[in-house]
Amino acid sequence: MPIMSATHGEPRADSALDPSAARIREMGTAAVEWAAAYHESIRDLPIAPRVSAAELNRRLAEPLPVDGRDFAELLDVFRDVIVPGSRHNGHPRFFGYVSAPGTAVAAVADLLASTLNANLPAWRSAPAPTELEHVTIGWIGEALGCDPGAGGLFTSGGSMANLTALAAARHRHCGDAVAIHGAGAHPAPLRVYASTETHHSVHKAAALLGIGRANVREIPVDAGFRMDVDALVEAVEQDRAAGLEPFCVVANAGTVVTGAVDPLREVAAVARRYGLWMHVDAAYGGFARLAPSARPLFDGLAEADSIALDPHKWLYLPADCGCLIYRDPEAARAAFRLDADYTRVTQTEPAEAFAFWDYGPDLSRRFRALKVWMLLAHAGSRALGEAIEGNLDCARHLGELVDASDEFELLAPVGLSIVCFRYLPRTMRDEPRSDADEQRLDRLNERIMVALQQGGSSYLSNASVAGRFALRGCVLNYRTTRRDMEILLDDVRRAARQVLDAEE
Numbered sequence: 348m349p350i351m352s353a354t355h356g357e358p359r360a361d362s363a364l365d366p367s368a369a370r371i372r373e374m375g376t377a378a379v380e381w382a383a384a385y386h387e388s389i390r391d392l393p394i395a396p397r398v399s400a401a402e403l404n405r406r407l408a409e410p411l412p413v414d415g416r417d418f419a420e421l422l423d424v425f426r427d428v429i430v431p432g433s434r435h436n437g438h439p440r441f442f443g444y445v446s447a448p449g450t451a452v453a454a455v456a457d458l459l460a461s462t463l464n465a466n467l468p469a470w471r472s473a474p475a476p477t478e479l480e481h482v483t484i485g486w487i488g489e490a491l492g493c494d495p496g497a498g499g500l501f502t503s504g505g506s507m508a509n510l511t512a513l514a515a516a517r518h519r520h521c522g523d524a525v526a527i528h529g530a531g532a533h534p535a536p537l538r539v540y541a542s543t544e545t546h547h548s549v550h551k552a553a554a555l556l557g558i559g560r561a562n563v564r565e566i567p568v569d570a571g572f573r574m575d576v577d578a579l580v581e582a583v584e585q586d587r588a589a590g591l592e593p594f595c596v597v598a599n600a601g602t603v604v605t606g607a608v609d610p611l612r613e614v615a616a617v618a619r620r621y622g623l624w625m626h627v628d629a630a631y632g633g634f635a636r637l638a639p640s641a642r643p644l645f646d647g648l649a650e651a652d653s654i655a656l657d658p659h660k661w662l663y664l665p666a667d668c669g670c671l672i673y674r675d676p677e678a679a680r681a682a683f684r685l686d687a688d689y690t691r692v693t694q695t696e697p698a699e700a701f702a703f704w705d706y707g708p709d710l711s712r713r714f715r716a717l718k719v720w721m722l723l724a725h726a727g728s729r730a731l732g733e734a735i736e737g738n739l740d741c742a743r744h745l746g747e748l749v750d751a752s753d754e755f756e757l758l759a760p761v762g763l764s765i766v767c768f769r770y771l772p773r774t775m776r777d778e779p780r781s782d783a784d785e786q787r788l789d790r791l792n793e794r795i796m797v798a799l800q801q802g803g804s805s806y807l808s809n810a811s812v813a814g815r816f817a818l819r820g821c822v823l824n825y826r827t828t829r830r831d832m833e834i835l836l837d838d839v840r841r842a843a844r845q846v847l848d849a850e851e
């Protein structure tokens with residue numbers, strides 16, 4: 348039914364594309380009702396769905412709708428098919444991968460950001476949102492102990508932040524020659540250094556930038572899975588003597604497999620000595636600096652030229668939100684500058700001439716800063732630090748339970764909030780074990796993991812630690828308690844019995 352617009356006196360259609368205020372309220376209320384109920388019940392949901400792709404396809408696939416349907420009908424599909432067909436990453440015993448639970452306030456912020464539909468390529472496109480991104484990036488820099496001159500931007504994720512940092516590092520070393528003429532314009536092969544535990548997005552970045560995966564030289568680690576800095580120096584010296592050009596070292600602040608933090612201050616000293624760009628991949632671990640017990644591990648972080656972070660990990664935010672901090676943003680600018688008519692800026696005040704496209708590959712950018720700002724300002728750094736400290740405590744508690752048990756063994760020291768362990772039947776505790784025994788343990792633990800995931804009460808993913816199959820848990824949820832760690836081990840025991848019984 349046509350209604351009258353308040354502003355122009357013109358009849359305004361109430362349509363799917365341009366709904367009336369009443370209709371927007373109706374859609375919003377129904378969606379928010381669902382959101383509130385979801386948060387209430389998330390602890391009781393089975394973590395992972397037991398669905399097949401064929402079943403989902405049967406329920407969702409249809410020809411492109413020509414005529415529209417009611418929102419209520421679509422919300423029913425969301426409730427009846429999408430939600431039960433999803434893994435519930437916010438469940439307090441979902442310990443797979445490196446996965447945040449999301450927060451309610453950030454979900455609301457995303458609704459507001461999409462409604463405002465701010466696009467942030469530059470200040471002129473979105474003055475207040477751009478300022479808010481600067482302020483929020485400043486807060487993150489403060490949380491990490493960065494110098495006041497640091498700056499940066501939000502990205503889609505940690506992979507994009509790593510890629511962007513490597514592009515800036517490469518440009519500082521090679522200048523415009525490579526930007527204009529391609530990687531072949533640089534006379535010698537470039538070398539990046541990173542520990543054997545480094546996330547594959549660093550290798551992927553090297554491939555995409557034409558540096559080459561083979562030029563990411565992997566540095567061995569110590570018993571705690573931290574980079575061996577003497578081996579780093581040796582590798583750089585060797586490469587230089589062979590006519591290769593070291594230009595960048597990537598240190599980890601929380602490896603994805605065991606949560607190890609490289610000795611950042613020592614790596615920084617090597618970077619300075621050899622004129623290398625120091626990048627820190629802190630996508631998983633960076634925000635743990637907010638927890639007093641982990642803070643000393645991050646000594647030296649502020650010396651890095653760039654730091655990749657994932658607010659969609661340990662700031663608990665819903666995807667997507669990565670972040671890249673530059674110690675000196677001006678050093679990065681030359682790598683991304685491009686002149687085109689549509690990127691010509693007419694503002695003369697430097698803050699108003701500011702453009703994010705000078706600091707990364709994206710042009711159009713979502714208003715990610717709103718959810719980060721709303722979470723940080725609403726929860727405060729104290730509550731966030733306490734939640735992160737609680738996650739560290741849960742992981743240490745699990746480590747102690749595993750150590751004290753005669754059915755489990757740790758496969759790596761507990762790093763930040765990650766625990767790698769395995770089930771070890773009492774009959775196999777006596778060493779030495781043969782290769783065949785080890786392979787049997789690998790297979791057994793893999794089947795235990797699958798049974799655990801299917802059980803729906805607790806969820807672990809897998810890792811390979813020194814060649815052995817590990818059950819790996821990462822605690823990254825403000826809902827998780829010590830009691831959840833005890834339930835997890837009971838669930839693993841039950842899954843183990845189920846697998847062993849089926850074997851007999």
Ligand SMILES: *Cc1c(COP(=O)(O)O)cnc(C)c1O
Nearest residue numbers: 445504505506546548603630631
């Ligand atoms: C998750 C992760 C990445 C990749 O980040 P995305 O946001 O998934 O792109 C890189 N490095 C580490 C250490 C990570 O934990």
